[in-house]
Amino acid sequence: MNTTTTRATVAAATTSAAIPKAQFDWIPVALVVAIALGALPLIGSPSTWVTLTVAGLAMGMIVFIIASGLTLVFGLMDVLNFGHGVFIALGAFIATSVMGGMAGWAGESGAAQLVAVFTAMLVAFAAAAALGWLFERVIVRPVYGLHLKQILITMGGMIVGEELIKVIWGPLQIPLPLPEVLRGSFLLGDAAVEKYRVLATLIGAVVFAALAWTLARTKIGLLIRAGVQDREMVESLGYRIRRLFVGVFVIGSALAGMGGVLWGLYQQSVVPQIGAQVNVLLFIVIIIGGLGSTLGCFVGALLVGLLANYTGFLAPKVALFSNIGLMVAILLWRPQGLYPVTNR
Amino acid sequence: MISRLLSHDLPRSRWLALALVLVVLALAFAPFLFPGSKALGAAAKMLVFILLVASYDLLLGYTGIVSFAHTMFFGIGAYGVAIASTRLAPTFAAIALGVVAALALSLVLSLVIGLFSLRVKAIFYAMITLAVASAFQTLASQLSDFTGGEDGLTFKNPAVLSPSFEPFETPFFGVTVDGKLVTYYVLFVAVVLLFLALLRIVNSPFGRVLQAIRENDFRAEAIGFRTVVYRTLSNVLAALFATLAGALLALWLRYTGPDTTLSLEIMLDILLIVVIGGMGTLYGAVIGSVIFVFAQNYLQDLLKFGQAALGGEAGVPVLSQLVSPDRWLLWLGVLFVLAVYHFPSGIVGRLRLVKR
Numbered sequence: 292m293n294t295t296t297t298r299a300t301v302a303a304a305t306t307s308a309a310i311p312k313a314q315f316d317w318i319p320v321a322l323v324v325a326i327a328l329g330a331l332p333l334i335g336s337p338s339t340w341v342t343l344t345v346a347g348l349a350m351g352m353i354v355f356i357i358a359s360g361l362t363l364v365f366g367l368m369d370v371l372n373f374g375h376g377v378f379i380a381l382g383a384f385i386a387t388s389v390m391g392g393m394a395g396w397a398g399e400s401g402a403a404q405l406v407a408v409f410t411a412m413l414v415a416f417a418a419a420a421a422l423g424w425l426f427e428r429v430i431v432r433p434v435y436g437l438h439l440k441q442i443l444i445t446m447g448g449m450i451v452g453e454e455l456i457k458v459i460w461g462p463l464q465i466p467l468p469l470p471e472v473l474r475g476s477f478l479l480g481d482a483a484v485e486k487y488r489v490l491a492t493l494i495g496a497v498v499f500a501a502l503a504w505t506l507a508r509t510k511i512g513l514l515i516r517a518g519v520q521d522r523e524m525v526e527s528l529g530y531r532i533r534r535l536f537v538g539v540f541v542i543g544s545a546l547a548g549m550g551g552v553l554w555g556l557y558q559q560s561v562v563p564q565i566g567a568q569v570n571v572l573l574f575i576v577i578i579i580g581g582l583g584s585t586l587g588c589f590v591g592a593l594l595v596g597l598l599a600n601y602t603g604f605l606a607p608k609v610a611l612f613s614n615i616g617l618m619v620a621i622l623l624w625r626p627q628g629l630y631p632v633t634n635r
Numbered sequence: 636m637i638s639r640l641l642s643h644d645l646p647r648s649r650w651l652a653l654a655l656v657l658v659v660l661a662l663a664f665a666p667f668l669f670p671g672s673k674a675l676g677a678a679a680k681m682l683v684f685i686l687l688v689a690s691y692d693l694l695l696g697y698t699g700i701v702s703f704a705h706t707m708f709f710g711i712g713a714y715g716v717a718i719a720s721t722r723l724a725p726t727f728a729a730i731a732l733g734v735v736a737a738l739a740l741s742l743v744l745s746l747v748i749g750l751f752s753l754r755v756k757a758i759f760y761a762m763i764t765l766a767v768a769s770a771f772q773t774l775a776s777q778l779s780d781f782t783g784g785e786d787g788l789t790f791k792n793p794a795v796l797s798p799s800f801e802p803f804e805t806p807f808f809g810v811t812v813d814g815k816l817v818t819y820y821v822l823f824v825a826v827v828l829l830f831l832a833l834l835r836i837v838n839s840p841f842g843r844v845l846q847a848i849r850e851n852d853f854r855a856e857a858i859g860f861r862t863v864v865y866r867t868l869s870n871v872l873a874a875l876f877a878t879l880a881g882a883l884l885a886l887w888l889r890y891t892g893p894d895t896t897l898s899l900e901i902m903l904d905i906l907l908i909v910v911i912g913g914m915g916t917l918y919g920a921v922i923g924s925v926i927f928v929f930a931q932n933y934l935q936d937l938l939k940f941g942q943a944a945l946g947g948e949a950g951v952p953v954l955s956q957l958v959s960p961d962r963w964l965l966w967l968g969v970l971f972v973l974a975v976y977h978f979p980s981g982i983v984g985r986l987r988l989v990k991r
Binding site for chain 1: 695699701758759761762763765766767769770773774777899903906907910957959961962964965967968969971972975976979
């Protein structure tokens, strides 16, 4: 909430100096940098550190792409979608089909292989958007305002979705190899940086920039931010928050589908249970960030990604619990998450 | 007398009463009515699930808390018995020690989780418990020296409960009395007693407060009940009963592993059973568990039949995949979604409506 008001007030402050500036809360952002820098002496070698940091950023960005829709939907409509994982699984499985189908066409050409990856992302985006629209219609709409039923019904939606995926693609693990052009790594000095991770980080940064721009600079974004803070007020001003919400739900699902492609490529294989597995990570991220906050979700995702990679290198056994440890630590420090949203 | 035993919480429907009597009779005489190890295994699983789901209903149906960490406590109970039996000797003393230790661990964990997160909204609690449960599952598979990791632990029961124990030469009503049979009846008695205890709890003044909190926690607080305390107590009680259910499962299977106790699939099964059976009534747990385990074991046969009717695997393309025996969960999932919308009080609620 802080960030959103900040952006709004920064924009407004140029026109009228009368509005007092809200303080931007730098501490969580500084925490990300502090963790990254603090890990450097522990790891020792700078080249390893660069590799791990890029890996962490890539993971964080992918998680952010997936989680952003979830946190917005919660912020805007107070709906927590436990079935969000279905869209991830759908995206990942579509990637196996699209990229498998285009493998012959793409052949050896690097550009064509990249086209295949982006086609897969586009198709996953569209398919997840369509499924999201249906999901909102059939599953979520009848249970607005009823938390208990929401949890149950979206969980049920996830069970059904997962089983349907098994019907279409089969219950077994499907390999999703990176195309030739994305394998291997760049060498920065003596630090090896995997090509795919750079791509994932770039895509994540683009998505974050696009989301931040939409939220901060457009009318729709303004309405969404206003809706997160006070839904009834926006409604009483004559805007159809329902329609806005459907839009956010659809875009959020579509982003999850696209993120599913990236996640599948990151894991290099896909299982139908992928959605349920990622769900836990998503919840940790959006709890850390503060439910409903987009910036919080971004910072939380980066924290989770970086910490997972650093601890994975320093103490592999501890890495399995780094997420939950991070969540407990953050909640002890800020019980509402990094960027608390008012009214929630 | 019966009313007293059921804590005056009668089925309130002729059909439900009939179904319950049938279930109890069938389970009581299962070894004699349905010979064969598959049938007996299904009956034992029904018993364990009845207790497990009833304890979850105390949380979900009576207090209105959604927890995804219930399998964690279930697992603690199962691992308690398994670890005690492998580390010490396969004796009753070891089992008792394991159960007590498991109960203590569950008590502490549920208390900590409850106090830490029950102050906040339901949705928050659901997410936190989901994270905690998955961390616990990872922990259990990582401590492989202790828990056997992914493979789990196979152990021996005390002599009286082991399958090789056969006290009588001649079969009894056509059934050989062995340790498996004795174990089954241990389970049966334990589940009946614990279920009646749960029934007693939900129909006590304490249970009424829980229901008040479920209906309107703000008002309950205003009347003067410390809702956090009641919620935490409910959480702890549910955890303890789940631990006992886990211990019973371990006794029956003589095996404990992550897949039988800790996995998210089991948690989803519990959710399905509670909702389909009927939230907020313990009889729902009985009906739901019986139907679910039955479906799990026998719906597949039915679907196989359906698939054969549609021309087998290679028949009608999508349709025959939809009724493939492996997809039984799909149909239960659909039933679950429909149940949440159209009969939120589950099968039991439906049956109670029929009477009027």
